[in-house]
Amino acid sequence: MGNISLNQVTKSFGDVQVIPPLDLDINEGEFVVFVGPSGCGKSTLLRLIAGLEDTTSGHISIDGNDATQLPPAKRGLAMVFQSYALYPHMSVRKNIAFPLRMAGLDEAAQTAKIDAAAKALNLTDYLDRKPGQLSGGQRQRVAIGRAIVREPSAFLFDEPLSNLDAALRVGMRLEIMELHEKLKTTMIYVTHDQVEAMTMADKIVVLQAGVIEQVGSPLELYHAPRNKFVAGFIGSPKMNQIEGPEAAKHDATTIGIRPEHLTVSKTEGMWKGRVGVAEHLGSDTFIHVHDTGLMDMMTVRITGDIEARHGDTIYLTPVADQMHRFDEKGLRIA
């Protein structure tokens, strides 16, 4: 249950091809995150899997069956929308009951499942309220509840946390991860936030302009990004990417070093620069370094605090085995 395969799937809107031929395998029980910048096609891909859009060519199979021509209702999937898409004229109970009603379950069976889902999601007290009377987080849970009762082979999440404020987002993130632990069902999650991707995923699919740049576990993507785009997208602050003579010294067109893999010193180091803005968070400090001659502005991350004032001279040294090398095509050199 929950194996999904995409085979040479393309999608065009009119004459514009937004997704060139794409292959992807999603295994049972995985938490897969589609991540990428705006317009990269991640939501489109999710909707193709859901059946809300038709593929222009290619096949989608779900649990071994060709689902390409199946309407959304028959694919056995459930989706949580960014805006929750709750039925405003129905109570929470009726919202969650709706898919069960459509499936023809009798009242008793419906009630049992609704009560179970409500208990799991802390919604029991709200069953008789309407969506308009709920907070954002509660609505989110109702949307999830509505998806859970369908017992789908996979859950599809379309940027579910974007409409929540920061504090709520962190809490909901954990709840969704707990849900995955408990249900062990395949989950496909779309987000533009790479932090969500890194913390939640078993497997991340990085997309740009409809093309899969890399598929891998969070740590794989962190340690071994396949190209400059993935290297720059995963990890915050962004990896420093240096071109020119310094890169040539290391037999590459571009070298990359993450801000957390640079050591600093006031007196000596491989690269010399001038301190610009320093962001002191207490737990970490981000220092922006200018005039290195290597790139416009390098970013360094240090645990704890450091005395570095604007204009001070500073020396940076990369940690030896953490340097990434990329060739002239932007691809990783092993």
Added chain:
Amino acid sequence: MATAHSKSAARMMIAPAVFVLLVWMLIPLCMTLYFSFADYRPMRGIFEAWIGFKNYESFLTSSSFMKSLLTTLWMVGGILTITITGGVAMALLLDKPMFGQGIVRILVIAPFFVMPTVSALVWKNMFFNVDNGLFSYAYEFFGAQPFDFLSQAPLLSIVIIVAWQWLPFATLILLTAVQSLDSEKLEAAEIDGAPAFARFRFIILPHLSRAITVVILIQTIFLLSIFAEIFVTTNGAFGTRTLTYLVYQRVLESQNIGLGSAGGIIAVILANIVAIFLMRIVGKNLDN
């Protein structure tokens, strides 16, 4: 959302409406077209299937046609003038701060909801009637001779009746437009020293021009088919015979189907010309 399923469902769902309107448009219109080229006068038992454009010739060259065109022009023009100027004035007035605005709106809007036969008869008998109408009492009260509206100024009478009915429509539309006018622009002009009339002419009027155009076009479409008011007051006599009424008489009263049909086609063509302008504006709006 666009999938093959939903697209084919969409086609099926829109089909009844399209089919029904298509039939409504094509079949009767084609029949009228057909009859317009025939000489068909059932009361006299005459039927000749094809006489070319003779009906059109005689309709267009008849003195009744030119007169009816003029009558239509005067009627529609008169009603438009009254409703637009009155509508702008009422809209500006209703936009001002006042007490009981909601009720005043209701009072002003009410005439639009009165059925045409009722308003025509009420005006004809209780206001215009030279013996017992209220206007006659008013004239006498001021020491003048009562004015027999319906026989001395029948066209004006009908214009008054219909203008009374449509003034609320124009007012409502123009009020909506006035209320969408950003008050900041007016305040800036006031601060710059512009007097009230200049503010009206250079800021309010241009903003309203689009709404006014829409009102003119929509009202024209409806006014071209005024029927009940004429039917119930003058029956087309005394110079109140519009093009619509002329065609109606040819078809149903004198039963010259061929001639009347030609007239009907001509009316359709004229209405289409107005409609094209309206559709362009509506079409532009649909793009938003």
Added chain:
Amino acid sequence: MARAITTQKKVMWTALAWAFGLMMFFPIMWTFLTSFKTEATAISDPPVWFFFDWTLENYADVQARSNYPKALMNSIIIAVGSTLLGILIAVPAAWSMAFVPSNRTKDILLWMLSTKMLPAVGVLYPLVLLAKWLGVMDSRVLLVVVLMLINLPIIVWMLYTYFREIPGEILEASRMDGASLKDEILYVLTPMALPGIASTILLNIILAWNEAFWTILLTTVDAAPLTKFIASFSAPEGLFYAKLSAASMLAVAPILIMGWFSQKQLVRGLTFGAVK
């Protein structure tokens, strides 16, 4: 606006506006008052305003007329019938245009609106002929169908604008939840669009009730609604102002009430969105 609105100005505008409002409403008010007068009082010189012996005899008289109850019934059946028939055809069409638009959607919508511009005289004789041939002349069925056809563009248009305000995602969610098209429209769309549908029905009943071309020319005795019934007062039979007033009030009052609730719908429905 920081500047205070002087009460004096407010009073001035109020006076002016009420004056015009009352002037516009006067004919209706006068008809209302006259309906409670005796015929003699109705044409008294000078006219009486409020202080007379109010009587209900005119209302009784009009309602006793053999064709009044029938005319009333006909108006109701024709107005409600044509509206409901129109809704049945228009809801799917509006759904299709609002939620699955295609390149042709705009053109189809404009075309539908253009059918409303067709002058009725252009199709008068064929309709009479067809009606006679089908044996439906002077029948309610005929009028229900004809009035539905002339108002269908407005119904479709209004529903279309209301449907567009519903977030498409909610309908998608229902599809994911296993709803068929019928389920989607019945259990999700219609309840959400109920206010819009109600407004459309309201405006349409008003338009159909007041229609005074086809209802006059396609009926004689059986299907004649109130529009034609009132027209029978046009040939004077002695004193009749009070009765005319009573008949008029009976014909007009329900619509006046409905109309007061539907001002916004009027703007939306009859200007086809060209004015916001």
